[in-house]
Amino acid sequence: MIAATVDRSALETKVKQMYHDVAVNPHGDFHFEMGRAMAERLGYASEDLDRIPVEAIESFAGVGHFFHLANLRPGERVVDLGSGSGMDTFVASLKVGASGRIVGVDMTDAQLEKAERLARSGRFDNVAYRKAYIEDTGLDAGVCDCVISNGVINLAPDKDRVFREAARLLVSGGRLAIADIVADVALPENVVCNPDLWAACIGGAAQHDDYRAAIERAGLRVEVVEDNRHYQFISERAKRATARFGVKSVSILARKP
Numbered sequence: 509m510i511a512a513t514v515d516r517s518a519l520e521t522k523v524k525q526m527y528h529d530v531a532v533n534p535h536g537d538f539h540f541e542m543g544r545a546m547a548e549r550l551g552y553a554s555e556d557l558d559r560i561p562v563e564a565i566e567s568f569a570g571v572g573h574f575f576h577l578a579n580l581r582p583g584e585r586v587v588d589l590g591s592g593s594g595m596d597t598f599v600a601s602l603k604v605g606a607s608g609r610i611v612g613v614d615m616t617d618a619q620l621e622k623a624e625r626l627a628r629s630g631r632f633d634n635v636a637y638r639k640a641y642i643e644d645t646g647l648d649a650g651v652c653d654c655v656i657s658n659g660v661i662n663l664a665p666d667k668d669r670v671f672r673e674a675a676r677l678l679v680s681g682g683r684l685a686i687a688d689i690v691a692d693v694a695l696p697e698n699v700v701c702n703p704d705l706w707a708a709c710i711g712g713a714a715q716h717d718d719y720r721a722a723i724e725r726a727g728l729r730v731e732v733v734e735d736n737r738h739y740q741f742i743s744e745r746a747k748r749a750t751a752r753f754g755v756k757s758v759s760i761l762a763r764k765p
């Protein structure tokens with residue numbers, strides 16, 4: 509599942525660069541679409557989007573919708589792995605209410621700074637952020653009822669580690685509700701080792717059965733897998749790779765027994 513020749517440190521640098529730009533210059537040139545029109549197409553409710561900061565929506569770089577699978581209830585505790593500029597933390601905040609709690613985890617300073625600023629100015633008092641890797645969040649075991657993540661785990665070279673960490677964070681009976689990029693076939697080395705395609709959420713896409721198996725190896729039971737047919741890459745290079753290898757977005761619900 510991990511390409512032997514992948515240069516992890518170069519990938520991390522590239523991913524941080526790209527998502528720094530997503531935070532500070534969301535109207536720049538990217539391989540992927542961002543913003544409200546895409547969020548609505550993916551399934552986000554306009555009533556929810558109307559109640560969260562516009563700047564978070566502009567920098568929304570997720571790949572699907574999973575809140576219908578997460579089914580968050582008032583008072584629940586949520587961890588968002590790779591929270592970016594915070595859009596899903598704010599949507600989760602609306603769903604769990606004042607008695608609930610959300611922690612967003614991300615490694616990119618500009619994303620964390622933007623999400624923190626927007627949470628403060630929007631009075632999202634039940635949301636906090638933490639600078640950490642999603643593979644090792646430093647949070648306590650059993651800290652949440654639901655782990656969410658949108659367009660992030662494909663960026664991790666070791667997906668088993670991420671799913672083990674998600675399983676560790678969940679209480680028994682807790683849910684993992686995510687959207688991510690997977691592929692029909694194992695991607696060739698020249699795609700995997702291209703830092704630009706990796707940071708664009710293509711190069712790190714696992715073959716979909718391998719991805720599901722990694723979730724289950726972590727001790728979580730996959731209950732639902734849905735295709736997000738409305739997600740599309742926009743650059744020509746990304747579209748070519750997508751068509752050739754069946755790269756696509758899926759939403760997944762899994763449960764810790």
Ligand SMILES: C[S@@+](CC[C@H](N)C(=O)[O-])C[C@H]1O[C@@H](n2cnc3c(N)ncnc32)[C@H](O)[C@@H]1O
Binds near residue numbers: 614658660
């Ligand atoms: C495609 S963006 C998605 C952000 C957010 N979920 C959204 O929907 O807008 C990926 C985010 O994951 C973060 N990220 C990628 N790999 C990470 C890792 N190993 N640990 C922590 N954060 C990571 C990046 O900094 C970036 O903010």
